[in-house]
Amino acid sequence: xxxxxxxxxxxxxxxxxxxxxxxxxxxxxxxxxxxxxxxxxxxxxxxxxxxxxxxxxxxxxxxxxxxxxxxxxxxxxxxxxxxxxxxxxxxxxxxxxxxxxxxxxxxxxxxxxxxxxxxxxxxxxxxxxxxxxxxxxxxxxxxxxxxxxxxxxxxxxxxxxxxxxxxxxxxxxxxxxxxxxxxxxxxxxxxxxxxxxxxxxxxxxxxxxxxxxxxxxxxxxxxxxxxxxxxxxxxxxxxxxxxxxxxxxxxxxxxxxxxxxxxxxxxxxxxxxxxxxxxxxxxxxxxxxxxxxxxxxxxxxxxxxxxxxxxxxxxxxxxxxxxxxxxxxxxxxxxxxxxxxxxxxxxxxxxxxxxxxxxxxxxxxxxxxxxxxxxxxxxxxxxxxxxxxxxxxxxxxxxxxxxxxxxxxxxxxxxxxxxxxxxxxxxxxxxxxxxxxxxxxxxxxxx
Numbered sequence: 001x002x003x004x005x006x007x008x009x010x011x012x013x014x015x016x017x018x019x020x021x022x023x024x025x026x027x028x029x030x031x032x033x034x035x036x037x038x039x040x041x042x043x044x045x046x047x048x049x050x051x052x053x054x055x056x057x058x059x060x061x062x063x064x065x066x067x068x069x070x071x072x073x074x075x076x077x078x079x080x081x082x083x084x085x086x087x088x089x090x091x092x093x094x095x096x097x098x099x100x101x102x103x104x105x106x107x108x109x110x111x112x113x114x115x116x117x118x119x120x121x122x123x124x125x126x127x128x129x130x131x132x133x134x135x136x137x138x139x140x141x142x143x144x145x146x147x148x149x150x151x152x153x154x155x156x157x158x159x160x161x162x163x164x165x166x167x168x169x170x171x172x173x174x175x176x177x178x179x180x181x182x183x184x185x186x187x188x189x190x191x192x193x194x195x196x197x198x199x200x201x202x203x204x205x206x207x208x209x210x211x212x213x214x215x216x217x218x219x220x221x222x223x224x225x226x227x228x229x230x231x232x233x234x235x236x237x238x239x240x241x242x243x244x245x246x247x248x249x250x251x252x253x254x255x256x257x258x259x260x261x262x263x264x265x266x267x268x269x270x271x272x273x274x275x276x277x278x279x280x281x282x283x284x285x286x287x288x289x290x291x292x293x294x295x296x297x298x299x300x301x302x303x304x305x306x307x308x309x310x311x312x313x314x315x316x317x318x319x320x321x322x323x324x325x326x327x328x329x330x331x332x333x334x335x336x337x338x339x340x341x342x343x344x345x346x347x348x349x350x351x352x353x354x355x356x357x358x359x360x361x362x363x364x365x366x367x368x369x370x371x372x373x374x375x376x377x378x379x380x381x382x383x384x385x386x387x388x389x390x391x392x393x394x395x396x397x398x399x400x401x402x403x404x405x406x407x408x409x410x411x412x413x414x415x416x417x418x419x420x421x422x423x424x425x426x427x428x429x430x431x432x433x434x435x436x437x438x439x440x441x442x443x444x445x446x447x
Contacts, residue, residue, distance in 0.1 A: 007054035035059060042070055067091055082111025086122060093125075094274055096133035105129065117363035124366030135194055136446075140187040143417060145442015149257060152178035152215050153436055178218070180210040182442070199230040202243065217254040224249035230269075239271035247285075259286045259305070265312075279316035284309065287336075304345070304380055304397065308338035324357040324368070342386040351376040353405075360408070367409035376401040390429055398426040407444075417444050 008131075038055035042048065052074055059067035071088040075081060089104035104121050108114060131137045153176060184207070191201040209221040218306040228245025248262045265283030289307045314332035321327060327351040338344045353374035360369050385394045403421035410416070418441030425434045 011363040018415045027175075039066060039070075042073070062199050065375040068095075080111060080113075082108045082114040083118070085111060086112065086114065086118060089129075090125075093129045096132075098129055100128070101129050101230060102133060120366040120412075124409075127412070135192045137174070137192070138187070138192040139189075140185065141444060141446045142186075143182075143184045143442050143444045145182060145418065145440060146179060147182055147210065147438060148177075148179040149436055149438045150177045151435070151436040152176050152180075152212060152218050171189075175217060178212050178215045180212045180219075182210045182440075183209070184208045197234065199232055201227070202230050202245075203227045219253070219255055222249065223251070237270065239273075241269045243267045245270070247283075257290050259290070263310075275320045276438075277316075277318045279318075281312075281313045281314045281316070283314075285312070286310075305336065306338040306340055306343035308336060308340075308344070310337070311335045326355040328353045328355065342382065342384055342388075344383040346381050346383075348379045349376070350378075351401075365410060366412055367415075369409065370405075371408040372405040372407075374401075374403050374405065389431075393428060395432070396428050397432060400424045400426070409446075413446055415444050415446075418442065 008148060035055070035058050037357070038051060038058065042052045042055050045051065052070055056067045056070050056267055059070070068088065068091050069436075071084050072089070074084050075088070078084075085104045085108035089101045091099075092101035092104060105126050109119055109122055109126075128139075131139065189203040191203075193199045193201070204226045206224045207223070208223075210219055212218050223310045224247065226245050226247035228243050230241050230243040233240040233242055244264070246262075246264045249260070250257070251259045253259075263283060265281060265286035267279055267281035268278060269279045273276045287305060287307055289305060312332055314330060314335040315329040317328070319327045325362045330349075331351075332347075332349045333391070334347040336343070336345045336347065351374065353372050356371045357368040358371060360367070376399075378397075378401075380397045380399075382395045385391055389395060400423060401423045403419050405417070405419035407417045408415050421438050421440075423436045423438075425432060427433050
């Protein structure tokens, strides 16, 4: 009976003792063999809380779902263990069992052995998990802030003006620094068909606008929308889905219409547990560029995008290295068949980001912060020389981008985010060699 009277303080001590015991070993055993040893021990000693939580922690780090069974056994002996309910709920959420996750997390909130910080963690994440149990799921984010640039002629380099893999750089207008305010809203709606396959209709929308302090000709506004069903193909391979979709966008630069797009694509996603995902895709996009609106009459000859068709093939990868470390990458090749021959081009785009989740500075902050260094290389090679630029040299631009992003939630819905970025465009035509340093920062709201 005494075994069933364990308190939250004792549970926390068990976790700490497990860490101390593991770190005290001069030559720790291999993680998998240690996991097997602990599994055998907790099966025969289900009320050994110290070893049970050591086993749960290691199994979670190794993405072994057997930790769920260990927690279930622990709760059989004492259903009122709030910390065990909390850990079990988050484990169920990780594997996509939202109903089981919600019931355990709600039970944990009613427990008296969790401190306010632990309950705040549950309250911050419970709405997102509950949303997964609904047929119609709406979520979104809003950010306002300030962005400074050493060269305001560059359009936003965060992918907002990537169309079919083709990015627009500002053109040969000279270096001019400026700052702007901005607003960005993203919305996502998923409709679960609630069939046995798990098919979902996904809709994604984006709105973005800037207001330059001095150079109003570089004010930007962008609106985009995509919609398509994500269909499960578990009969072909577990974890495989396919998404055909249609997409369109409209944009303004200098308060005049600049670029409109429409197109369609198809993407595959193959997941391997919750650690690795591969996403090959193909997209066709039709571009309509108002070449005289943003940069004057010369824009038709200097722009890196132009009216025409773009075909893009891509491959994305997401690898969770540890629970708090994820590596994301994407490679794409685009063929832009512009109506104007001198603007037809090929583009290679490679990008990578390392997402590092860290504990917030205060225990009252319920969500982890994310620090993400990233890098990107974009090469655009035109088909033929442009007589208006250099009749003897075919233009090629190599753009290098390096940055550091921060996402810092303060409460469940509010936080701050920003990034510091350096972008350099190396071109074989000297007038297109440009650099830009930008700093973006502002409050965020999520729902």
